[in-house]
Amino acid sequence: MRWGLLALTLAFLAYPLILTNPFYQDAGALVLLAAISASAWNIVGGYAGQISVGHAMFYGAGAYLPLLLYQHWHLPPLLGVPLAIAVSLGLALVVGFPTFRLQGHYFSMATLAVAELIRIVVSNWELLGAAIGLQGPAVSPNWWDLTFRSAVPYYYIFLAVLALLLAVTWYMEQSRLGYCLRAIRAGERAAKSLGVPVRRYKLYALMLSAAFTSLAGSLYAFKTGFVDPDSGLGILVSVQMIIVAALGGTGTLVGPLLGAVILVPLQTATNTWFGGGGAGLTFIVYGGIIVLIARFEPGGLMELWHRLTAPRTRRSPAPRHAA
Amino acid sequence: MILLQVIVGGLLLGAVYALLSSGLTLIWGMMNFINFAHGEFVMIGMYVAFVIVVALGVGPSIFGLAAAIGLFILGVAIYFALIRAVMRGPILAQILSTFGLALLLRYTAFWIFSPNFVTLPQSSLTGTINLGGILLNVAQLVAGVVAAALTLALHLLLTRTAVGSQLLAVAADRQAAMLMGIRPDRMQALAWGLSAASAGIAGALMAISYPFSPAVGETFALTAFVVVTLGGFGSVPGALLAGLLVGLIQALSAYYFGPVYKDVIVYGLFVALLWLRPQGLLGTA
Numbered sequence: 001m002r003w004g005l006l007a008l009t010l011a012f013l014a015y016p017l018i019l020t021n022p023f024y025q026d027a028g029a030l031v032l033l034a035a036i037s038a039s040a041w042n043i044v045g046g047y048a049g050q051i052s053v054g055h056a057m058f059y060g061a062g063a064y065l066p067l068l069l070y071q072h073w074h075l076p077p078l079l080g081v082p083l084a085i086a087v088s089l090g091l092a093l094v095v096g097f098p099t100f101r102l103q104g105h106y107f108s109m110a111t112l113a114v115a116e117l118i119r120i121v122v123s124n125w126e127l128l129g130a131a132i133g134l135q136g137p138a139v140s141p142n143w144w145d146l147t148f149r150s151a152v153p154y155y156y157i158f159l160a161v162l163a164l165l166l167a168v169t170w171y172m173e174q175s176r177l178g179y180c181l182r183a184i185r186a187g188e189r190a191a192k193s194l195g196v197p198v199r200r201y202k203l204y205a206l207m208l209s210a211a212f213t214s215l216a217g218s219l220y221a222f223k224t225g226f227v228d229p230d231s232g233l234g235i236l237v238s239v240q241m242i243i244v245a246a247l248g249g250t251g252t253l254v255g256p257l258l259g260a261v262i263l264v265p266l267q268t269a270t271n272t273w274f275g276g277g278g279a280g281l282t283f284i285v286y287g288g289i290i291v292l293i294a295r296f297e298p299g300g301l302m303e304l305w306h307r308l309t310a311p312r313t314r315r316s317p318a319p320r321h322a323a
Numbered sequence: 324m325i326l327l328q329v330i331v332g333g334l335l336l337g338a339v340y341a342l343l344s345s346g347l348t349l350i351w352g353m354m355n356f357i358n359f360a361h362g363e364f365v366m367i368g369m370y371v372a373f374v375i376v377v378a379l380g381v382g383p384s385i386f387g388l389a390a391a392i393g394l395f396i397l398g399v400a401i402y403f404a405l406i407r408a409v410m411r412g413p414i415l416a417q418i419l420s421t422f423g424l425a426l427l428l429r430y431t432a433f434w435i436f437s438p439n440f441v442t443l444p445q446s447s448l449t450g451t452i453n454l455g456g457i458l459l460n461v462a463q464l465v466a467g468v469v470a471a472a473l474t475l476a477l478h479l480l481l482t483r484t485a486v487g488s489q490l491l492a493v494a495a496d497r498q499a500a501m502l503m504g505i506r507p508d509r510m511q512a513l514a515w516g517l518s519a520a521s522a523g524i525a526g527a528l529m530a531i532s533y534p535f536s537p538a539v540g541e542t543f544a545l546t547a548f549v550v551v552t553l554g555g556f557g558s559v560p561g562a563l564l565a566g567l568l569v570g571l572i573q574a575l576s577a578y579y580f581g582p583v584y585k586d587v588i589v590y591g592l593f594v595a596l597l598w599l600r601p602q603g604l605l606g607t608a
Contacts, residue, residue, distance in 0.1 A: 051419070053422055102597070102601050106552075108357070108359075110594060112545065113545050113593050114590070114594060117590040120583070120584075124583050280438075281434070283430035284431055287427030288427055290426065291405065295416070298412055
């Protein structure tokens, strides 16, 4: 296990040095970015079992605020990062506080409604670029603008953030919060009867998740130097986090990373093959994959792997939920 | 006078919201299940109307019926193929199954019909009538009245017939209903059929007078969430009242703040409602 972790770390560190083609370096950065946002979603969607279908609101806050500071007031975009995290925490409270005393469905519906509300407002708000979007700085000599020509610096920044996020998640797994969140996911009423402060812990999970999702959005904005309502707040942003986490395995540490490593290269490849016309097709395929995962393998690839590799005596019957 | 006209128009559209939301509330009340693809059922109802009008040139009574039958079959099929398996699984599977289904249906429609808005070719329901100084579009009037009548019919079906009692029995206690010789599977499939059919008719009714595109489903799903939450868990009369209210609020906010913000205000209302009164206007506990 320890050797596997070491090998994995080395592989990720060496990747852009071995594959020096800029196309592959860029794809590597995109994989890491998808892994960051899906891992962030996983904290509340996987560990706490509260399914957000509107995480684009946090991602969008993270992407918009740094570029807003730069475009209108020529402030360093980096200043926007803590600001965006603060806004995301506020949004998390607005959505989570009322819905976390109710059943799980209400939270999902509220995330969808608030994300769509924000998308409509931003699409019509001149200050935020309305439908056109915001631009970041051109490549500049100031390192704190975080604008680089090559994808390699972004790759290593993303890798560092992912490592931090996975370390935080790993620490959370071992902590009281992690155990309580899993208890909540397994049975909210049972957890409550054992004295778990259910609502407060769900809120903690959402806020932690929102902060990292916002950071992912900021990283995206630094890398592309541009954001518009579709790329920052569109439904595909939320869908991408869900599908990457669900494919790999929700509620597991490395599931989202696994999902990103499989899905993002596939997506890059289909976009290259089908050109711009592939966007609609991507949604159809994503929708189909999400339905199939929900129907046949809600635990994702991680659970499938554990079931296939478990010793025969301990192998539990396949979890068929059918009546 | 313009204000009065806005109010009447809002109430007529609100009756259609009531019809499509009563389908959502039926599933929610019966199975404690939220269908994120409900708006896509409305959208498919619109395109069934579109295809039939373009191909056969028939009137609203025919394509309304076709949308009802087509969506009923789709609802039952989705229940047996997908919902029956996921409804006892983890909540993750429940939410993701219909959320994925919504994407699949929406973007398949994108692919078939292109993302552009379309309108039905000229319909038999044209013209306006003057009702004491209020000018009413005949198509909207018919849509509103038919939708309100069908919502009431669904309520009567649930409360006054043997089938309705069986549906409510399964909703109240699945085990006990089974002991009484009711097959819960059949009843739940029927509920999905009725739910999808009501969404499909609502779509066909709106298609007569409004332009639509494959992306409209999300707006209708969110509107239905607001209506159902406002009207209270599983209550068809609540959905009727709340549907009229939401239609009215939308019409007034479009009138006062501009059409862009009519949905923003309704979604904002939803969040406010979750803060203040999540059990709905008529609900208790």
